[in-house]
Amino acid sequence: MKGGTVQIIWHDTKPVLTLDLHPISGLLATGGADFDINIWVINSGQVQKKLPTASYQNSLSYHGSAVNALRFSPSGEQLASGADGGELIIWKLHTTETGQSWKVFKSLLFHRKDVLDLQWSTDGSFLISGSVDNSCIIWDVNKGSVHQILDGHFHYVQGVAWDPLSKYIASLSSDRTCRIYVSKPQTKTKGAEKLNYICQHTIMKAEQQPIDDAKLVKNHLFHDETLPSFFCRLAWSPDGSFLLVPAGSYKISSSETIKTTCVFSRKDLSSFFLEPKAMNIENTNSTAQNPGDMVVEVDDPVTADDKMSECAEKSEGKQASPIIANTPISNKPAKRRITPMAIDP
Known part of the structure; x- marks a missing residue:
């Protein structure tokens, strides 16, 4: 199998820091130092027997700083974006007679410094973020609020990953440690279990x-x-x-x-x-x-x-x-x- 450069896509000549593919459709989201999120339509070219191409669709402008992390939800209906300064936005896909568009659904405020990585839970109900403020935060996306804070690291949290089987969460920090958290649900008064992770x-x-x-x-x-x-x-x-x-x-x-x-x-x-x-x-x-x-x-x-x-x-x-x-x-x-x-x- 041979590989090569198919197409070069620019972000106003600024660094591209993150990208993510839509889990269902042929959309590609890219973000970078120009503060914008660009949405591209990927054409595989298989039908026309041509090389794959990426066509610009639109830009999502809301962030006031560099966009460091983009992640589509498992259903593809939402897009999470993390940026410098602790900005964390949830975008939601809206379908109209004229087409589809992404609009701001929630603005999650809690991180004090740059958000470096994001990861959705398997069911799309929760989101975990890692930040330069040394913390990982598990968000309840539907409520738009903090669900749990994992603040064991002593330096920047540069990566987070949610186990596809929902048992573990992993985080990597510049304090030179990798932390593995395991799910230990807490039982509420009404008998329902509350999502909870311990190191x-x-x-x-x-x-x-x-x-x-x-x-x-x-x-x-x-x-x-x-x-x-x-x-x-x-x-x-x-x-x-x-x-x-x-x-x-x-x-x-x-x-x-x-x-x-x-x-x-x-x-x-x-x-x-x-x-x-x-x-x-x-x-x-x-x-x-x-x-x-x-x-x-x-x-x-x-x-x-x-x-x-x-x-x-x-x-x-x-x-x-x-x-x-x-x-x-x-x-x-x-x-x-x-x-x-x-x-x-």
Whole structure:
């Protein structure tokens, strides 16, 4: 299969920071530093037996700063956009006799600083956002309000990902940690369950066995905010079996470190599933280590019962054992928080 440049699309010569494809139709949404969201119609060209093309449809102008993240809802009826300054907008698709148009449905106000990533829940009822204010927020889209705040990170949250099976949420931060949250619904007085997530793992460092008679050293698995690629958007595989985390930093010898993407299996989210040498690393003077020769350090604040339940899900041939740190993790809202609100235009 051959690939090539089909078409170059401009955003007023400004950087394009995000894009997303509509889950049903052939629409493409793009956003960038020109403050606008452009909607394009993608023609595959299969009927005409021509190359695919992208035709400009219209622009959505509302943001007053760079648009960093765009995500269509699973149904395709809504579009979430996050921008600098904490702006978070929900657009809704309206169908009229003359055609379709996108209009502002909700303006979600709570983040104090830039929104860097967004992800919808599988049913489209909730949205999670990650921000430079160090927090992740789960939004109730229908109510237009904050549902839960996950504020365990100590630096920018550069990526968020919602498990397709709705059990986990993952976040990646420039504090060099990846946090895995597990669903633990709360029971209301009327018997109904309330969506709730608690931190199960905080993946921090890898403790590797020596290659060249070096001492046993714990190395950070992820880069900090100095990484040239500022956005670090992690993602689940479509069936939820694997979690792919970018901005990886894997030390293969005492003097050599490679940049990599860390792949974690759903069966054991506290350890590597694929070793970096499987990514065709060439021209290295030493052999990349087997994940079985290293230990991934995690914080694991869940209770003993939760640990037993989690262990039942792990495969017998797991590749690494977690180190349980004693640092407690709290999901309580920070004292600096203000009252959340949504504005209906």
